[in-house]
Amino acid sequence: MKSPITILGLFVLALSGVSAAPAASPAAAAAVQARCTNPLVRKEWRTLSDSEKDAYLAAVNCLHKLPAKLTNLAPGALTRFEDFIAEHKFQTPYIHLVGHFLPWHRLFMWQYEKTLRNECGYTGAQPYWDYTKDSNDISRAPVFTAQHGFGGNGQGAQQCVNDGAFAGWKINIAQSSDRSLKPRCLSRAFWGQLAQQWLTTAKYDEIKRQTTYGTMARTLEGEPNFTQVGMHGAGHFGLGGSNGEAYTSNSDPIFYLHHTNLDRIWWEWQHQNENTRLWDISGSIIPRDRAAFGGDYSQLPNRDVDLDFAMNLGTLGGDAAKVTIRQVMDVLGGSQDGKANQPGVLCYTYDTTK
Numbered sequence: 001m002k003s004p005i006t007i008l009g010l011f012v013l014a015l016s017g018v019s020a021a022p023a024a025s026p027a028a029a030a031a032v033q034a035r036c037t038n039p040l041v042r043k044e045w046r047t048l049s050d051s052e053k054d055a056y057l058a059a060v061n062c063l064h065k066l067p068a069k070l071t072n073l074a075p076g077a078l079t080r081f082e083d084f085i086a087e088h089k090f091q092t093p094y095i096h097l098v099g100h101f102l103p104w105h106r107l108f109m110w111q112y113e114k115t116l117r118n119e120c121g122y123t124g125a126q127p128y129w130d131y132t133k134d135s136n137d138i139s140r141a142p143v144f145t146a147q148h149g150f151g152g153n154g155q156g157a158q159q160c161v162n163d164g165a166f167a168g169w170k171i172n173i174a175q176s177s178d179r180s181l182k183p184r185c186l187s188r189a190f191w192g193q194l195a196q197q198w199l200t201t202a203k204y205d206e207i208k209r210q211t212t213y214g215t216m217a218r219t220l221e222g223e224p225n226f227t228q229v230g231m232h233g234a235g236h237f238g239l240g241g242s243n244g245e246a247y248t249s250n251s252d253p254i255f256y257l258h259h260t261n262l263d264r265i266w267w268e269w270q271h272q273n274e275n276t277r278l279w280d281i282s283g284s285i286i287p288r289d290r291a292a293f294g295g296d297y298s299q300l301p302n303r304d305v306d307l308d309f310a311m312n313l314g315t316l317g318g319d320a321a322k323v324t325i326r327q328v329m330d331v332l333g334g335s336q337d338g339k340a341n342q343p344g345v346l347c348y349t350y351d352t353t354k
């Protein structure tokens with residue numbers, strides 16, 4: 001027979017369990033509602049099977065064969081792939097060295113992933129490249145193989161990419177803010193030393209150690225000089241050629257694996273402490289180095305971004321709707337408590353078993 005004390009003890013435990021549940025629940029503390037239930041799972045490139053790699057590479061080639069839709073935006077953009085270059089290039093002075101650097105590129109990756117799926121029949125998720133596994137010698141990274149890969153370093157005087165899935169690719173749209181047609185080859189010029197210094201596990205750990213969004217994002221992005229180039233900068237200039245062009249760096253499809261990797265690091269950082277980091281945002285609206293890209297900042301407020309700050313992809317998405325930073329903070333498309341009028345727009349996650 002049970003003693004009354006034991007029964008009373010169980011009753012008290014049950015009561016305290018009920019009253020403690022709301023405060024202890026991570027979902028309640030992180031204040032997120034209505035997450036999606038069937039997210040795309042983004043994986044590291046080397047964990048894909050050969051046929052998964054081929055399917056992704058074929059979809060990117062498809063995007064570069066489809067005609068451009070944004071011909072008003074940039075007459076020099078001839079292909080659908082180049083619509084993304086045009087959009088990135090015209091926004092470049094306003095989306096780098098700012099608080100919304102990571103949210104804007106997160107939205108941009110999502111739009112690219114969606115377009116590969118909707119317009120090129122791709123059924124997978126956007127992969128990423130974890131270069132910390134290859135930083136000793138990026139030229140030997142599995143992502144740069146000729147078979148089932150992006151091809152390797154550029155060859156010849158123009159450093160043209162002559163092997164892999166994108167061998168012989170032409171980029172039509174001009175560099176920098178020039179709207180005209182300037183055909184050239186897809187190029188790469190590896191800078192191994194920069195990769196060895198910056199694309200490392202030590203630099204990754206340094207990013208993950210930061211305790212606020214502001215310091216994390218700056219450590220990750222770096223500054224517009226080579227002594228503080230950061231993981232973001234080194235992922236561009238370390239590969240060089242097309243991917244090293246500031247405005248048109250997404251001429252090289254590797255851009256999307258690089259930026260998806262940065263997005264993954266931000267996601268990991270957010271989920272190290274979802275309660276305090278899921279909705280943490282800061283950083284200026286105007287670039288911290290105004291001279292870096294030469295934009296016109298006279299109409300922009302001299303303050304930090306907040307969760308209500310509106311970003312846009314121009315006409316790239318087929319609509320002019322603005323998306324706030326709040327709407328991309330949760331990759332599972334959750335809404336912040338009390339902000340159902342700004343629902344999350346994403347639905348993906350990252351494979352952490354790599």
Ligand SMILES: [Cu+2]
Binds near residue numbers: 088096105
């Ligand atoms: Cu960019």
